[in-house]
Amino acid sequence: xxxxxxxxxxxxxxxxxxxxxxxxxxQVKNNFExxxxxxxxxxxxxxxxxxxxSLGNGIDxxxxxxxxxxxxxxxxxxxxxxxxxxxxxxxxHLRTYDRVKLITExxxxxxxxxxxxxxxxxxxxxxxxxxxxxxxxxxxxxKSLAAVRETTKRLQANLEAKDRLIFAxxxxxxxxxxxNLNQLGDVQRDAVxxxxxxxxxxxxxxxxxxxxxxxxxxxxxxxxxxxxLVDQERQFSSKWSGLRQKLAAVYETPVQKTRGGKxxxxxxxxxxxxxxxxxxxxxxxxxxxxxxxWSALAREFADNKVSVRPFNDASSFAASIRQYVDxxxxxxxxxxxxxxxxxxxxxxxxxxxxxxxxxxxxxxxxAALDKSVSELxxxxxxxKMLLYILIAVVIVGAAWWFLRRTRxxxxxxx
Numbered sequence: 001x002x003x004x005x006x007x008x009x010x011x012x013x014x015x016x017x018x019x020x021x022x023x024x025x026x027q028v029k030n031n032f033e034x035x036x037x038x039x040x041x042x043x044x045x046x047x048x049x050x051x052x053x054s055l056g057n058g059i060d061x062x063x064x065x066x067x068x069x070x071x072x073x074x075x076x077x078x079x080x081x082x083x084x085x086x087x088x089x090x091x092x093h094l095r096t097y098d099r100v101k102l103i104t105e106x107x108x109x110x111x112x113x114x115x116x117x118x119x120x121x122x123x124x125x126x127x128x129x130x131x132x133x134x135x136x137x138x139x140x141x142x143k144s145l146a147a148v149r150e151t152t153k154r155l156q157a158n159l160e161a162k163d164r165l166i167f168a169x170x171x172x173x174x175x176x177x178x179x180n181l182n183q184l185g186d187v188q189r190d191a192v193x194x195x196x197x198x199x200x201x202x203x204x205x206x207x208x209x210x211x212x213x214x215x216x217x218x219x220x221x222x223x224x225x226x227x228x229l230v231d232q233e234r235q236f237s238s239k240w241s242g243l244r245q246k247l248a249a250v251y252e253t254p255v256q257k258t259r260g261g262k263x264x265x266x267x268x269x270x271x272x273x274x275x276x277x278x279x280x281x282x283x284x285x286x287x288x289x290x291x292x293x294w295s296a297l298a299r300e301f302a303d304n305k306v307s308v309r310p311f312n313d314a315s316s317f318a319a320s321i322r323q324y325v326d327x328x329x330x331x332x333x334x335x336x337x338x339x340x341x342x343x344x345x346x347x348x349x350x351x352x353x354x355x356x357x358x359x360x361x362x363x364x365x366x367a368a369l370d371k372s373v374s375e376l377x378x379x380x381x382x383x384k385m386l387l388y389i390l391i392a393v394v395i396v397g398a399a400w401w402f403l404r405r406t407r408x409x410x411x412x413x414x
Contacts, residue, residue, distance in 0.1 A: 028069050029076040035062055039089060043096050052097045059089050120169040121199055127162045131211060134158060138218050152219045159211055160232055166204050167239045173199065174246055192250050202247075202278065205240065209281040212236075216288045223350035226293050227357055233289055234359055237282055244275045293354070300346045306338045314360045318369055325376050335376050343373050 039058050046052045063086050066073060073082040080088075134155040138148065173195045196202070212233070221229075294312050301308050308324045311317040328335045347355070348370065356366040 025072060025076070028066070028072065032062075032066050032069075032073060032077075036085060036089065040092065043089075043093050046096055046100060049097065049100055052093065052100060056093055056097075059086065059093060062086070062089075116172045117169060117195070117199060120165055120172065124162060124165050124169065124204060127158055127165065128207070131155065131158050131162070135214070135218065148220070149222075152221075152225075155215060155219070156225070156228070159208065159215060160228075162211075163208050163232065163236055166201075166208055167243070169199055169204075170201060170243055170246075173201070189250055196247075196250070202275070205243070206278050206281055209236070209278065209285050213281065213285050213288050216285075216292055221292065221296070223296065223346075224353060226289075226296075226351075227353040229289060230293070230354060230359065231357065233285055237286070240278065240282060244279075247275055297347075297351060300351075301338075301342055304337055304342050306342050314355075314365075317355075318361060318365065321369055322372060325372050328376055339373060339376060343370075 039055060039062060042058075043052065043055050046055060066082070070082045073085075077085060134151055137143070137151045138155065143151070173192065212229075216229075290313065294317070297317070298308075298311065306324075309316075309320040311320045324338065328338070352366065355361050355369075356363050361369065
């Protein structure tokens with residue numbers, strides 16, 4: 001009986017030890033998973049690099065504390081192993097660290113850009129005040145021609161500076177965003193829209209274009225002024241084209257879902273787009289500039305009574321000059337006024353910077369046109385010289401013949 005009691009006691013002890021071991025293994029697994037999940041959620045929610053540094057140390061401590069139970073945890077965490085779990089935690093920590101660091105750096109950068117927007121806005125407003133003063137000075141009819149020219153130059157420089165600042169302001173607004181603006185979320189769209197509205201960007205862009213139209217209407221320009229004006233207008237139009245695409249992405253109506261779950265585009269906003277009025281004034285600027293430019297160049301020929309075919313752009317100007325040169329070569333007329341007074345003294349000397357620019361005739365195009373005019377001058381010069389030489393030869397020959405006829409015969413000797 002005692003033997004049976006001993007065996008029963010021993011069996012109970014073994015069962016108790018087994019239960020204790022099972023509870024211990026279960027507790028190890030639970031403790032590991034609890035600490036693991038706590039670290040994971042803490043890493044996900046971290047917002048500073050300092051917190052993430054501490055959590056990195058926590059991953060090291062977790063690995064060291066459960067290293068002795070690695071074999072058990074490899075089985076308990078199946079299909080994931082203990083090492084894989086730790087490595088996954090480290091990978092999450094690294095990704096989060098990079099993201100938080102980038103956000104922190106961008107936060108400082110965005111703050112700097114916000115300050116830059118304020119500074120640029122103030123400078124643009126200052127230029128606007130100066131612009132109004134310069135326009136008023138141009139209306140003062142008592143000013144001398146030299147004073148008017150100086151005011152014109154200052155006003156042109158003012159408009160160019162305002163142009164640059166406007167698009168620097170635009171860059172400061174869009175710089176923090178991703179390049180693919182079509183992927184912007186609603187929150188980002190709203191933020192950009194507010195910045196554009198607060199900085200009054202569309203109105204400022206419109207004002208620059210409208211100011212240039214007014215400038216063309218009020219000023220007496222010199223031929224060499226046009227090269228800079230044409231270059232400014234083309235660059236402004238190019239910049240506006242890029243900004244218009246960004247605005248389309250920002251103001252694009254987002255995709256909405258119907259009750260049936262089908263994706264459909266939201267209804268377009270009624271009325272003209274925010275950029276339509278700017279497109280209109282840019283067309284006015286381009287048309288006004290081209291009209292003034294080609295009319296002024298045509299007067300160079302009309303004032304010298306040189307009749308060339310009418311032109312209103314680069315291609316028709318080149319065709320008109322070639323047609324005139326060909327007609328003079330065919331008719332053999334006097335082209336000295338055209339070559340010397342109009343082309344050399346006016347067109348080549350005053351208008352070359354504009355005509356030779358890449359967006360008008362280009363260097364090669366202007367050189368070819370200049371060469372054709374120069375050949376006309378050489379042709380006429382050679383013809384005249386040949387005529388003069390022939391006349392001189394005839395005169396010399398006639399004089400020699402006359403003297404020979406009238407010379408007395410020599411006396412004869414006996």
